[in-house]
Amino acid sequence: MPGVKEAMLARRSSSKVTDAAPSPAQVAAAVEAAGQLADHSGLRPWRVIEMRADGISRLGRGLAEADGAKEKDVEKFVAKAHRAPLVLAIVVSYAPKHKVPKWEQEAVAAGVAHNLSLVLDDEGWGVFWRTGEHTRAKAVKKAHRLGKNEELLGWLYVGGVPPRGRKPRGKGRIRVSEHLSTL
Template sequence: MPTAREAALRRRSSPKVTERAPDDAELLELLEAAGRVADHGSLRPWRVIALRGESRAGLGRALGAAARARGADAEKVASKPLRAPLLIALVATTRPHFKVHAWEQEAVASGVGHVLSLLLDEAGWGVMWRSGPYTRDPAVAEFHGLAEGELLLGWLYVGGRPEEARPERRDPGVAELFQSRG
């Protein structure tokens, strides 16, 4: 079994996936681990929504309405959720707290999404986190049933990993981003 470091270094976004997808039981198992991210106050300020089958087309309709309102190509935008058999909507469920600010709660939800993407990748699934301008659109929020204080962070597009070799990941140049002060 690879270490967390090895899994992180090996991870690649999979823009194209096959029609296979993990079932709800496997997702719950992976979420049990992903939900262990650092969570100040143990608020669990996140939830996920698995979209399969016709639900993906419903999301497409909501995205199409949002695109039309912005003057974008609604048909093209509406087809995007059909690119993977499973979409996992990542939702930050922020609420007022005397000690834990909303930004920190959003960071926890984002952390859950990232760890879940690593775990899905490690389990052999193709994964790509997609977001964009429509995550904050009222029609898209309504489709997901978001309550006040909830923010859609994007979707993990999940499916079978194609047989083709995964491209090498370019060096992210982290040394340029690192500072050490004494």
């Protein structure tokens, strides 16, 4: 059975996915696994918002509003948001006035996002992580119904892997010597 390292080395973003998607129970199990990570003080300063159909349309309208799109262009944003049947919004929920700095709380939420993408990829789903200039716009925050101490990190778009199979990663593996040094 392949291990974690093999799953990480095999992971790739799937920018095109089919209409198949994990069930809510499968998403819940993936989130449970993804949440098992290093977390200073055990704050769990994150949450995931599962969006399908109408929720994804709401995301698209929020992005259109943040962009200042004219009414005739709103549907373009909605269509773009629907490039996968499931969108998982990754949210950092800051513990205000806590000894753990905000950047560290955000790092935990980003770790959950990455773990979640690994779990879903390992289970055979196509996954890609999106962010952009409007990720933290007021209209987008409102569309996600975020609280006062919350910020959006981005979205995991999830769907089936197209029948043609997976293409090899274009970037290839990292050059370890460029990213690992000794002190």
